[in-house]
Amino acid sequence: MSLAVDLFSLLAIGAGVFFFLAGTVALLRFPDSLSRLHALTKSDNLGLGLVVLGLLPRAGTPLSALKLIVLWGLVQLSSASVAQLVGAALRRRGAAE
Amino acid sequence: MTLFDALDLALAAIVLGLAAWTIAAREVFSAVVGYVAYGLLLAIVWVRLYAPDVALTEAAIGSGVTGVLLVAASTRLGRLPKAEAPPGAALKIAAAALSLIVAGLLAAAVLYLPDPAPSLAPEADKDLAATGLGNAVTGVLIAYRSFDTMLEKVVLVLAVVGVWSVAPDRFWGGAPAPLGPAAPEAALVFLARILAPIGIVIGVQMFWVGADDPGGAFQGGAILAAMWIIVMMARLAEPPRIGSGWLRLALVSGPAVFLLVGLAGPLMAGSFFAFPAGFAKPLILFIEAFMVLSIALTLPLLVAGPPSREAGP
Amino acid sequence: MSPPIIAGFVGAGLVGLGLYALIVNPEPLKKLLAFNLIGSGVFLVFGIVARRGAVGVFPFDPVPQAMVITGIVVAFAASALAVALMLRLAEESGRVTLDPDAWTKPDDGAEGP
Amino acid sequence: MTDALLIAAGIILLTVAVGLVRVLYGPRDVDRMMAVQLLGTGGIAALLLAASATGVAGVENVALGLALLSSFASVAFITASTGAGKPEQTGDQ
Numbered sequence: 001m002s003l004a005v006d007l008f009s010l011l012a013i014g015a016g017v018f019f020f021l022a023g024t025v026a027l028l029r030f031p032d033s034l035s036r037l038h039a040l041t042k043s044d045n046l047g048l049g050l051v052v053l054g055l056l057p058r059a060g061t062p063l064s065a066l067k068l069i070v071l072w073g074l075v076q077l078s079s080a081s082v083a084q085l086v087g088a089a090l091r092r093r094g095a096a097e
Numbered sequence: 098m099t100l101f102d103a104l105d106l107a108l109a110a111i112v113l114g115l116a117a118w119t120i121a122a123r124e125v126f127s128a129v130v131g132y133v134a135y136g137l138l139l140a141i142v143w144v145r146l147y148a149p150d151v152a153l154t155e156a157a158i159g160s161g162v163t164g165v166l167l168v169a170a171s172t173r174l175g176r177l178p179k180a181e182a183p184p185g186a187a188l189k190i191a192a193a194a195l196s197l198i199v200a201g202l203l204a205a206a207v208l209y210l211p212d213p214a215p216s217l218a219p220e221a222d223k224d225l226a227a228t229g230l231g232n233a234v235t236g237v238l239i240a241y242r243s244f245d246t247m248l249e250k251v252v253l254v255l256a257v258v259g260v261w262s263v264a265p266d267r268f269w270g271g272a273p274a275p276l277g278p279a280a281p282e283a284a285l286v287f288l289a290r291i292l293a294p295i296g297i298v299i300g301v302q303m304f305w306v307g308a309d310d311p312g313g314a315f316q317g318g319a320i321l322a323a324m325w326i327i328v329m330m331a332r333l334a335e336p337p338r339i340g341s342g343w344l345r346l347a348l349v350s351g352p353a354v355f356l357l358v359g360l361a362g363p364l365m366a367g368s369f370f371a372f373p374a375g376f377a378k379p380l381i382l383f384i385e386a387f388m389v390l391s392i393a394l395t396l397p398l399l400v401a402g403p404p405s406r407e408a409g410p
Numbered sequence: 411m412s413p414p415i416i417a418g419f420v421g422a423g424l425v426g427l428g429l430y431a432l433i434v435n436p437e438p439l440k441k442l443l444a445f446n447l448i449g450s451g452v453f454l455v456f457g458i459v460a461r462r463g464a465v466g467v468f469p470f471d472p473v474p475q476a477m478v479i480t481g482i483v484v485a486f487a488a489s490a491l492a493v494a495l496m497l498r499l500a501e502e503s504g505r506v507t508l509d510p511d512a513w514t515k516p517d518d519g520a521e522g523p
Numbered sequence: 524m525t526d527a528l529l530i531a532a533g534i535i536l537l538t539v540a541v542g543l544v545r546v547l548y549g550p551r552d553v554d555r556m557m558a559v560q561l562l563g564t565g566g567i568a569a570l571l572l573a574a575s576a577t578g579v580a581g582v583e584n585v586a587l588g589l590a591l592l593s594s595f596a597s598v599a600f601i602t603a604s605t606g607a608g609k610p611e612q613t614g615d616q
Contacts, residue, residue: 006524013531013572020535020565024542027561033553040557044564051531051568055575067583068571070295071590075564077291078594082560084284085601086553092605100529102416104573107533109420111540116424116447118546120431125439130546130555132443133596134562139450140589141570146417146457147469149581153588154479158486159450161592165599166486167443170493172603174439177505184434192433200426207418207455216463217473233472234479242476249480256487260494278605285598296591303584311581315479316588323592330602392483399490402497 005057012054019047033090041083045076105145112138129164129171136160149311150234153303157319158396165326166400169276229378231309238313239381243370247359250352250388253395257348261339264403270340271408273401276329289331296324304389308378314385318392325397336401340408344394351391355384418458424451438506442492449485453478525576532572539565552604556597563593 026039052072059065115135122128136159143152184192221233221241230236238246264271277285304317328334337344358380359370366373372380428447435441456474463471500506542565545558567589574582 009524010527013528016568017531017534017538020538020568023561024538027542027545027558033551033557036554037557040561044561047535048564048568051535051571055571058575064583067587071567071583071587074292074295074587074590075567075593078288078590079560079564081284081288082594082597082601085282085598086556088282088284089601089604090553100526100533101577104529104533104536105416107537107540109416111536111543112420113423113427114540115543116427119443119447120427120435120440125437126552127546127549127555128440128443130552130559130596132446134543134546134559137559137563137566137589139454140585141566141573142417142420142454143457144570144574144579144582144585146461147464147579148457148460148475148478149579149585151453151457151475151478151482152585154482156585156588157592158482160589161595163446163486163489164596166490166493167439168596168599169603170497171439172600174496174500174506177500183436189434192430195433196426196430199429200422203422203425203451203455204419207415207422207458210459210462214459214462214471216465216468216471218463218465218468218471221472222468233468234476237472237476238479242473246480249484252484253487256491259491263494263498277602281602285602288594288598292591292594299587299591303588306584311584313479315483319483320588320591323595327595327598330598396486399487402494 009054009057012050016047016050016054019043019050023047034087037083037086037090041079045079048072048075108138108142108145112142125171125175126168129167132167133160133164136163150232150313150316153311153316154319157316157323161323162319162326162396162400165330169400227374227377228372228381229308230381232307232311232313234311235307235313235381238315239384240372240377243355243359247352247355247370250355250391253391254349254352257395257398260399261403264405268404268407270338271404271406272338273336273398273403274405275332275335276326276401277332279332281330281332286331286333289327289333293324293328293333296320296327300324300389300393304385307385308382314388315392318389319396321389321393322396325393326400329397329401336398338408339398339404347390348394348398349391351388354387358384415458417454417461421451421454421458424448424454426451436508438492438496438508441508442489442496445492446485446489449481453481456481528572528576532569532576535565535572536569539569552600556600560593560597563589567593 020043023040023043026043027036030036030039049072052068056065056068059068112135115131115138119128119131119135122131136155140152140156140160143155221237225233225236228236228240300317300320303312303320304314307313307317329336362369362371425448428444428451431444432441432448435444456478460471460474496506539562542558542561546555549555567586570582570586570589
């Protein structure tokens, strides 16, 4: 049982690490700001989500598990909103030029 | 070398690299962005030093609220023409030599710290039960070094007075400029509407658990302050008129309540700033509640800056 | 080499970097950043003193940690005051400089009303 | 298991730190902000992983605080660059 749980944690965390890697590659390699924004917002949210998923079985108490989930929700909310704001700012600037 | 050491070394290298970028960047804005990232990583360093209370303070104030202050300042100051000529080579070399000597001496001091290290931890723990607290850091802040912490609140109020007094005479008593654009994006308003209630719950929880777990008045107050800031950036609320009596009363309530309880000490417990036995914990939470209020008001007012509108009728 | 020692060297390095920038960099906002770097370097040195004070079951000495917490808050208050002064100076004169000669040049016309 | 968690934390930290190269090269200020946003998320992930490996108490609270404030610098940047904070009626323009 505990082996299966550990394996699940490792798989989820490994996948999370992969998405962080993908996000960084996108940030460095993609040609313009909008496509970088597009790739980044998705991949870092998914990366953190998978890490949180992998850590959930290791959370000591239900409260700390709940905190982990709330934390992911907060990051998703702010990162999605910031992506909207940044996108709008980029478009405004593009129109002004 | 263990994995922990490798992680610590990597963290140390990134922190120093970001600090170097902060001082080397040509544009002020790039420097500030480096500094915000640096503050974030510093919070992780504090966790590695087994200092979650400090890490929380650094995350909330060092990175969050300072970030807002500096980013806003740099976008306004960055547009100005540069007035100064860079210093000459002689000054640079002298400054580099001085900095190397100071850093070297500090590093040597770190290396030759007394061993075994002196520690007040057992002392702090010995009387902690009498205060009813479980978090020794909160105990030091509110009970053992309470006079210090009270004066620190006074310093915060003085800083607010200092920022206000920068305003031109005609704006005295008016309100600071709004923190957000006249027509904020819908996404920003949405973010503020959802984030603020959740943040208020988390901030109050951090203050409440601070008696026994990492957290406390500073951390909870800083989170609440951040929530007020984002609400003002989304223009859901406006900075208050600084002439408002209620605002001024709430600002000084933290140190004032602290001082009153301290002055009552000789009557109730036999000495200045002493808490009566058996009644210490409720008293400490009472003081802390007003400190939270003071901090939650002070930090956003410091970010909002001096008044820039004339006082209304 | 234990983690507290590494953090202590980082603190020493930060004080050095900050001091250099404080002297060499002429822009006031960058001087403020340098001042904050020095501050956090000093805090880190305090942090290792606290960590080395670990005795028995206590993982750290709470007294230096509590002092660092008040220090972070006061450093923020000082930064906010400095930013307010800089912005006011910029509003009044159109530029921010610490160079005393810049204010006495006769031909620059950027003085406030 | 502890080692695996620490390795994952280290890889994430180094990865997002490499992303900070965008702070160096920009080219726009927006790109710089994005790198910091990625560092914030990655830093939270690394913090959670390292905390789960060491069992330091109260780290969830620190991570929660970081998550709450992760967007602050970016929001301040957007609002400041769209013209907030200027005195509205001082008449000095």
